[in-house]
Amino acid sequence: MKHLLSLVAIIMALLVPQSINARTGVNYAPSASAFTVETNSDAQQVKLRIYNDGLGGKPVKTVNMKHSPSSNTLWQATVKGDLKGKFYTFDVKYGGKFRGECPGIWATAVGVNGKRGAIVDMDETNPHGWDNDKRPDIAANDLILYEMHHRDFSIDESGGFSNKGKFLALTEPRAIEHLKELGVNAVHILPSFDYASVDETRLDQPQYNWGYDPLNYNVPEGGYSTDPCKPEVRIREFKQMVQALHKAGIKVILDVVYNHTWNIDGSNFQRTRPDYFYRKNADGTYSNGSGCGNETASEREAMREFMVESVKYWVEEYHIDGFRFDLMGVHDIETMNAIRKALPNDIFIYGEGWSAGSCAYTGELAMKANIGRMPGIAAFSDEMRDALRGPWDSNSKAAFLGGVKGNEESIKFGIVGAIRHHGIDYSQVNYSKAPYALEPTQMIAYVSCHDDMCLVDRLKASIKDITMDELIRLDLMAQTVVMTSQGVPFMLSGEEMLRDKKGVHNSFESPDSINHLDWDNLERYPQVMEYYKNLIAMRKAHPAFHMGSADMVRRNLDFLPGGNCLVAYHINGRNVPGETWGDIYVAFNAHKRARTIEIPAGEYTVVTRNIKCDPAGITTVRSDGKVTIPAQSALILHN
């Protein structure tokens, strides 16, 4: 039996196709390096050039690659000698014209600005102890996501970081202690693969970009490393970041942008396989479902395979814990399900369940409304977000937080995690007239993210003459809605220190003065951080707020009569495994005056009221059948 099993294993190994990595990049060995590139079948010639440097200089070797004997789309070359430390490009000829040099689609290391592939021994990039690095074990319903940009987080002097704007900032005690104190357990880092818009040769000058302009999908961004000219440095530093966060029990989630590339003609896709990877309209123009000038074609075999292999690579090589898919609605359902299937169950997957324009695809796209057909994949809830802060197509329109009635059902939709629930009138929900999540962990609950105004700016822009007191009350109430939602809560980095972006709603290339976190705000507004951390601690300690199962939510959560600008519900904690509280009442009052709701007479412990949250209890109240919710705030109590 034992022999039979090992025979099966050998046969299986022979049947498994070579990984894309080995097929379309470089396979390094000290004696020789094997290069492979995949082209369209009408490619006429492929040149491989070897360089001493990542940028500039003449090639030290030029090789005409040869067709693989087994395929008319694979080209191969083997270069003898130890090429470690060298760089390479491919240049493919179609119709008598070379498309231009590029590192190919599967470079795992590149030179400065990502123009050339780099030959690196990946084992040498592992920090000390990397073999023992493990993904923290946190269930989807226990996650608390913190969306951050490396430069926002650590660039300002007030942060006191040594590695300002770098991956390494997240290894510093200042960062780790702050994140742990706040209580978030997953950082979602804005694009951290190699992107185009920051010139890595002049990092001495301030440059800023969110990074939604992909260049090399399988290499960390050089601008966040201490030396982008040394290809192994960014790889090692990225791993050090992951390792430090993992040690602190914090997951690392990568924002991935497979839906479009920086440009078409210069992209690695287009230079190796022209027009294969992009969708086109009937008139031959490129479709632009991304709003960025192009859109990739996930439904095509090699694009789908590329996405699957790319995320697997980040998990295996960098120990990444999850992925946030930018404009997931540009991709097809089948690809997203293939990605889900290819990754371990604990890898958390979510995305924007929309596109930024119409897509040239007639099949079904991974839109929010189709989430029910993508089990194990979540989507951002713009229903709840906009019901709280106001609609996405305006910066100045207010909603629930501004005392605008009619948003209650959309907030309830977000409270239950976008599942079917008897207490919601779906006809009154702003964007979705039906539930879309099978389980509450398929919905991301949030009120702000990098896109659009941050919460402080939005409150200022949408509520006339707002006072500081009002702003803080509404900010805290908004995050309480998020952090008590049965969906997976998500917050924008810096909200805990009342960040603002001076009213700039699309700060993708704004200077540091707009985007940076001002760490001194922690001392200016200590009540905000205090509330946030207690709120998060309360969520973590009480499974009633993150039951993780649609059936359990339907059985144990009931809405109470509210009215305009008042949403209230009851959770029967006794039926929730691990819950120590009995009857839990949660209410949100957006009125400028106190309101009451009816709850059974008896004694209750108040854990959230006004601008205070304390899971151990603020005070006790005796209800005579009614309880008062102060103006513009959340109230949580239990017995």
Ligand code: CA
């Ligand atoms: Ca770059």
